[in-house]
Amino acid sequence: MKKSELKEFLDEKVTLYNTPNFIESDPIQIPHLFTKKEDIEIAGFLTATISWGNRTMIIKNAIKMMDLFDNSPFDFVMNHQENDLKSLDNFVHRTFNAIDLKQFITSLNHIYTHHQGLEKVLLVDEKQTDYKHAIHHLKQVFFEVDHQQRTQKHISDPLKNSAAKRINMFLRWMVRNDNKGVDFGIWKTHKPSNLSCPLDVHSGNVARKLKLLLRKQNDWKALSELDTNLRKLDKNDPVKYDFALFGLGVFEKF
Template sequence: MTKKELKDFLDTKVLEYNNPKFIDSDPIQIPHLFTVKEDIEISAFLTATISWGNRKSIIKNATQMMELLDQAPYDFVMHHSDKDLEALKLFVHRTFNGDDFVQFIKSIKHIYTQHNGLESLFAKHAESNTLQPTIHQFKKIFFENEHLQRTQKHISDPYKNSAAKRINMFLRWMVRNDNTGVDFGIWKQLNPSQLSCPLDVHSGNVARKLGLLNRKQNDGKALFELDTALRKLDKTDPVKYDFALFGLGVFEGF
């Protein structure tokens, strides 16, 4: 397949999967329940955090998260009492438990009160062609207040060679806007050209079959390789191809 044939093929698959029908089967449906910016970004961040494993289970447990936050995540984060936090301790999704949930609520509140919110924090340390350094800085700031050591494992660090799939997915949701109604595009301080593909087993396997990725592990080095290849196909919106790679892997068994 020539480069043009590959681009044409992937562009067709982007059109096929990057549309509102995608929402019904994807965890992105959770932040789509909300209309206020802060509610959208907090619900999206929490949903992305537990987005590993079975997608039905992710959606079910993210829905429970929102119920525990009284369907008002920003208000809960900013005005919760100690008693409110106790109710969260029953939550569990795989290795993310109620203590982690409580810690996340405390850390998110710290970001809104001390760092002007999630968007401002991610934008502060962004570089012109990548957001991986800002993810590293975000993790440091997220845990700069008193915290449980065990909870640190739930935020990946690209500087430790992680592909940081879940945070990159969250950033795609917040930054990218192509007017189809899937990704939100509510963060205006960042640009889609800075985004990295949420690399997972599905997108990684398809990327290898298409010759976009050679490295066998789905780690930070593989992400850099895949990002480089996708930017050659579309430097302004490289992660639109996440829809194509994921769709081919999950829905078509490519």
């Protein structure tokens, strides 16, 4: 397929899938329950963190999480008492359990109290063109507080060659304004041109079939290769093609 044909094909798929209907079956529905910026951020971040495995189970457990916060995630993070954390004791999603959730509450409190929030912590340095170092910085800041070693695995590090799929998905939600009511676009200090696709089995397989990706592993090196090719198709909004790759893989079994 020629570049112009590929772009036309993928643009059509973006138009097909980047619609409010997408929200109904996607974890992005959880932050859409909220209107306050910090609630959207924290609900989005925690939902993205547990976004692996069965999508129905992800959504179910994310809703459960929000219920545990009395559907006020920012208020819970900032104003909870030690006693309030006991209500989280039975929470589990795969390998993410109550210990991890409590640690995330503590670390998020630290970020909003001492680092001006997630938007500031994940801001890309002007010298950088992607979120590689920003995500590494998030991990450093996240674990500045006392923590259990086991929880570190739930925050990826691109400097260790992780594709950081879940954090990149969260970043798409926060940064990209699609004017369709799916992605939020509430982080005005960030640039959509720096975003990377959340690379998983589905998007990776479709990208390889379309010759957008040659590397076999789904790691940061593969993500950089995919970034380069998607930015040739749209340098200002490359991650819109996540809708095309995901839709082709999950809904069309491309």
